[in-house]
Amino acid sequence: MTASVVTIVYVNDAPAAARFYGDLLGISPSFETPGYIAFGLGPGADLALWADQFESLTPDVPRTSEVCLAIDGGPEELDAVFQQWRSKGVTILHEPHDAGFGRTFLAADPDGNRVRVAPQD
Incomplete structure (x- = not known):
């Protein structure tokens, strides 16, 4: 089976989060919609930013x-x-x-x- 691993990070504003991650990683998105933006990290690995899944994520919400x-x-x-x-x-x-x-x-x-x-x- 051929598969890739996509790590999804929930965010409030996908374009703003994409600018943050793009700047830190020095890469541009490989896929973009208004609420879902992905970065190809290499063969079989992607980082995706997905907005509108939760109301008002805040930094004080515990992360696991x-x-x-x-x-x-x-x-x-x-x-x-x-x-x-x-x-x-x-x-x-x-x-x-x-x-x-x-x-x-x-x-x-x-x-x-x-x-x-x-x-x-």
């Missing part, structure tokens, strides 16, 4: 999952990404620290969804 951006490079590369995101005004929930899988930090998108940066396995 996160988007993880797994990057190449060592701790210095991760720290550089952290500094870049911080300079863009991205909300940082947990500054860089060492975890069982390596150095990581946790940010939030404008709707409060969690975005982790970690080393690629």
